[in-house]
Amino acid sequence: xxxxxxxxxxxxxxxxxxxxxxxxxxxxxxxxxxxxxxxxxxxxxxxxxxxxxxxxxxxxxxxxxxxxxxxxxxxxxxxxxxxxxxxxxxxxxxxxxxxxxxxxxxxxxxxxxxxxxxxxxxxxxxx
Numbered sequence: 251x252x253x254x255x256x257x258x259x260x261x262x263x264x265x266x267x268x269x270x271x272x273x274x275x276x277x278x279x280x281x282x283x284x285x286x287x288x289x290x291x292x293x294x295x296x297x298x299x300x301x302x303x304x305x306x307x308x309x310x311x312x313x314x315x316x317x318x319x320x321x322x323x324x325x326x327x328x329x330x331x332x333x334x335x336x337x338x339x340x341x342x343x344x345x346x347x348x349x350x351x352x353x354x355x356x357x358x359x360x361x362x363x364x365x366x367x368x369x370x371x372x373x374x375x376x377x
């Protein structure tokens with residue numbers, strides 16, 4: 251089972267296991283995951299499990315401020331990869347393909363994801 255981790259200033263705030271086939275994210279009380287952020291729409295993001303591919307797919311609910319994955323705005327549904335950073339409003343969620351049972355496991359996963367990003371950024375080009 252996959253997980254979404256909400257981070258605040260590089261600290262794990264909440265862990266959301268993705269147990270349902272369709273997860274809605276937004277400010278609305280009816281959303282599976284409620285995010286209280288003034289720049290997040292009432293229904294902002296959906297994440298669904300695609301049984302044909304075995305992957306989770308992210309889609310924008312036609313939000314006012316858009317959905318960004320790894321810094322790029324998505325205009326259509328996108329398959330999520332382990333460690334993808336999803337930004338809605340001023341909130342960042344990190345997608346992990348694995349189940350993260352507690353905050354310690356989530357913190358370790360976030361730290362590892364940050365190291366992957368750092369390695370990618372600092373890697374020198376052959377010249």
